[in-house]
Amino acid sequence: MSNPTSRVIDVLNFLAAHPTETFSLAEIARHVGLSNGSAHRILTTLAGAQFLSRNDKRRTYSLGVAMVAIGQATVEKHRGIEVARREIGRLAVELDLQCSANAVVDGELLVLVKEGNPRSHRGLTRVGERRPLLPPLGLCHIAWGGDAVIEAYLDKAAPHLSEAVRAHLLAAFPLIRRRGYATAANGAIILHAREATMIAANQIRDQAYWSSVFTSIEHLTPNEVQLFDIKDAGDVGVGYIAAPVFSPAGTVAFQLVITGLPADLRTREIERYAERLCATAALITNETHGRPPKG
Numbered sequence: 001m002s003n004p005t006s007r008v009i010d011v012l013n014f015l016a017a018h019p020t021e022t023f024s025l026a027e028i029a030r031h032v033g034l035s036n037g038s039a040h041r042i043l044t045t046l047a048g049a050q051f052l053s054r055n056d057k058r059r060t061y062s063l064g065v066a067m068v069a070i071g072q073a074t075v076e077k078h079r080g081i082e083v084a085r086r087e088i089g090r091l092a093v094e095l096d097l098q099c100s101a102n103a104v105v106d107g108e109l110l111v112l113v114k115e116g117n118p119r120s121h122r123g124l125t126r127v128g129e130r131r132p133l134l135p136p137l138g139l140c141h142i143a144w145g146g147d148a149v150i151e152a153y154l155d156k157a158a159p160h161l162s163e164a165v166r167a168h169l170l171a172a173f174p175l176i177r178r179r180g181y182a183t184a185a186n187g188a189i190i191l192h193a194r195e196a197t198m199i200a201a202n203q204i205r206d207q208a209y210w211s212s213v214f215t216s217i218e219h220l221t222p223n224e225v226q227l228f229d230i231k232d233a234g235d236v237g238v239g240y241i242a243a244p245v246f247s248p249a250g251t252v253a254f255q256l257v258i259t260g261l262p263a264d265l266r267t268r269e270i271e272r273y274a275e276r277l278c279a280t281a282a283l284i285t286n287e288t289h290g291r292p293p294k295g
Contacts, residue, residue: 186233246291
């Protein structure tokens with residue numbers, strides 16, 4: 001991919017992650033690492049084709065109307081996204097939780113759809129949001145990927161993972177495959193890790209960003225990475241439950257995630273939430289002609 005092309009993609013990805021916000025040329029240039037001159041050329045071209053909308057009075061940019069047609073065409077092509085939206089919408093109402101679906105795009109977790117309301121705005125999940133795919137995020141994307149995928153995933157944070165947590169993760173992947181879902185305990189460190197990986201509108205992935213992310217990883221406890229026994233969640237409860245949706249090729253197409261579970265749930269209640277999520281993931285897999293991998 002050429003530099004000019006990648007810069008256009010960077011601009012669109014940034015604005016897609018903040019679909020309701022507007023930004024000045026200088027703000028966009030800073031976020032995507034462009035000179036003002038390069039940003040001006042890209043933004044002018046995109047606005048001329050109505051991929052971006054320009055507010056002449058405020059001199060700001062946002063997503064344009066031409067993106068609507070592209071988005072609709074993409075949904076029609078990738079039917080599983082619309083099926084996921086319908087089914088997690090039903091699940092969000094039934095469980096009174098926030099439900100979302102994310103996929104791996106260019107080595108990052110990209111939020112595709114979201115339904116329901118979060119109980120907290122800490123670590124908020126938004127459509128278009130991207131987070132780096134590194135431990136302990138995105139475990140369902142990795143668990144069915146094979147040994148090479150798992151090793152590459154762990155290596156992304158190797159200098160910052162304690163031996164105990166690395167061993168815990170290696171033991172967690174077969175457990176996730178057997179259960180059919182991933183879940184971890186709530187905790188101050190994992191909450192900070194989720195917040196640290198989220199890119200706010202006024203933030204860029206600079207040295208301070210990565211320092212905060214890796215500091216969180218260094219202090220993770222095993223239960224915040226993955227619960228081997230759900231009873232070990234104790235009084236803090238579980239932070240999330242995730243389950244995979246499989247493609248026709250038997251790979252993980254995307255993972256469904258429910259968050260905001262009450263902290264006082266009993267073990268059997270947590271298991272019921274997990275069963276409902278797995279049933280929804282299986283329904284989407286079946287309706288989109290996907291299949292779980294063999295073995």
